[in-house]
Amino acid sequence: MWNSIWQILGMVTAGGALWLVILFVLAVLMEIGLPITSPVFEGLLIFTGFQIVHTGYIAAALPFLAVAMVGRLCGSMASYRLSSSLGNKVINRIGKHIRVTQERIDLVKERLGTLAIPSIIVARFTPGLGLVSNIASGISRIRYKTFLTAVLIHILAWEALFLALGALGGKVSKSFNPQLYPTVLVVWIVVMVIVGTVVSYFAFRRIRTSK
Secondary structure: OHHHHHHHHHHHHOOOHHHHHHHHHHHHHHHOOOOOHHHHHHHHHHHHHHHHHHHOOOHHHHHHHHHHHHHHHHHHHHHHHHHHHHOOHHHHHHHHHOOOOHHHHHHHHOOOOOOHHHHHHHHHOOOOOHHHHHHHHHHOOOOHHHHHHHHHHHHHHHHHHHHHHHHHHHHHHOOOOHHHHHHHHHHHHHHHHHHHHHHHHHHHHHHHHOO
């Protein structure tokens, strides 16, 4: 089973045209609030970092990384533009369906202003506040360039973080038999995604209690 998962991950990140289109769509959906997409991309990034350590070929991962970035940028820009145009109408009409409440919008808006870029970056790293930060930025009329800069920094940092975690797992796996690499990889992905989710959850709790 682990070998099958290894092969599937390899196909997804190999840069085939069909998979790149699927990844682009998933990246856009990630920015408009589809929860399952986040652990999917985190797992793919960890796998990519793992593979880079063992193969040394970084160029093979560039199409996947580029498509993930462009897809997320397109999704974030779309939600920003929509919320900027419609304002609070977005919340009243669709907020309850995508877990974007007025309370969360107000929480992010309070932290926007002179520290808009770091506030947006922190919000995007916090579960439940990624899409909220896009909408809050649009409603608050944060400058487009400021918002785009914050989103780009976040995406680069996010990709680098999970690639680094994958690379760390790759180095750890070298102490095991090569036949166990698929098993080690899957366990590593699951553990790192869970740890990232737990840390982010407590960060979100801290942000709420500090309000």
